[in-house]
Amino acid sequence: MSGTEEKFSLREVLVSFKSCLVDDDQDVLVEHYLKGWKGLVRFMNSLGTVFSFVSKDAVSKIQIMENYLSGEQGERYRTLQSMVEYELSSNLVDLNKRDNHPESGCRTILRLHRALRWLQLFLEKLRTSTEDSKTSNLCAEAYNDSLANYHPWIIRKTANLAFMVLPARNTFFEVMNVGTTEEVVDMLGEAMPYVSNVYDFTQELYSQHNLLDLP
Numbered sequence: 001m002s003g004t005e006e007k008f009s010l011r012e013v014l015v016s017f018k019s020c021l022v023d024d025d026q027d028v029l030v031e032h033y034l035k036g037w038k039g040l041v042r043f044m045n046s047l048g049t050v051f052s053f054v055s056k057d058a059v060s061k062i063q064i065m066e067n068y069l070s071g072e073q074g075e076r077y078r079t080l081q082s083m084v085e086y087e088l089s090s091n092l093v094d095l096n097k098r099d100n101h102p103e104s105g106c107r108t109i110l111r112l113h114r115a116l117r118w119l120q121l122f123l124e125k126l127r128t129s130t131e132d133s134k135t136s137n138l139c140a141e142a143y144n145d146s147l148a149n150y151h152p153w154i155i156r157k158t159a160n161l162a163f164m165v166l167p168a169r170n171t172f173f174e175v176m177n178v179g180t181t182e183e184v185v186d187m188l189g190e191a192m193p194y195v196s197n198v199y200d201f202t203q204e205l206y207s208q209h210n211l212l213d214l215p
């Protein structure tokens with residue numbers, strides 16, 4: 001990582017996912033949701049260029065959402081609930097095939113939401129891992145049980161190859177900039193419920209509106 005880039009901090013990511021839940025966990029602030037993802041992308045960038053195909057995709061999806069947020073209809077994109085209501089009522093979502101609205105907020109968030117399930121599984125595996133656990137195995141298991149179900153063979157293959165160069169658990173924990181292994185494990189335990197609440201809320205919202213299979 002270059003000296004000018006901000007260092008990853010797991011604490012910051014935790015704060016973002018914590019602060020994106022509002023109205024008694026009944027809504028999610030898009031700005032803070034994206035901030036959480038930006039922090040995670042910073043972490044991934046610090047792991048080297050082998051993950052750049054992943055971070056490029058995440059960055060482009062974050063950018064799509066930031067453009068909506070800073071656009072004329074920005075207020076409609078303030079929360080996930082308001083975004084879904086606005087885009088559906090204005091016919092701005094391609095429901096069956098990509099057509100006039102290939103980059104709707106709803107489909108873009110769905111891609112990140114599916115990745116959040118991977119993150120949830122991966123963080124839990126890291127939290128309960130032992131000293132001899134291999135991060136590459138933990139990451140691959142989490143991926144194959146979640147996001148891989150939505151990816152074509154070539155992406156699954158490339159992702160599984162990239163996982164093989166993930167650093168060892170100790171190094172991985174160091175890059176998180178939290179402190180000792182015990183402190184990392186504690187912080188992961190603290191972070192999990194927030195990530196899960198964000199995931200569960202989004203899943204329920206998308207399920208209610210039949211948005212879980214957007215093309």
Ligand SMILES: CCCCCCCC/C=C\CCCCCCCC(=O)N[C@@H](COP(=O)(O)O)[C@H](O)/C=C/CCCCCCCCCCCCC
Nearest residue numbers: 010040041043044053054057058111112115139147155159
């Ligand atoms: C506490 C720190 C530990 C964990 C840190 C994790 C950092 C992860 C940061 C970002 C995660 C990646 C987010 C990827 C979003 C992927 C969205 C997606 O599924 N996109 C595909 C579909 O999009 P459309 O074509 O329909 O627009 C797209 O085709 C994907 C392309 C890229 C490949 C995605 C592979 C995903 C692997 C996820 C594991 C990342 C490994 C990071 C290792 C720490």
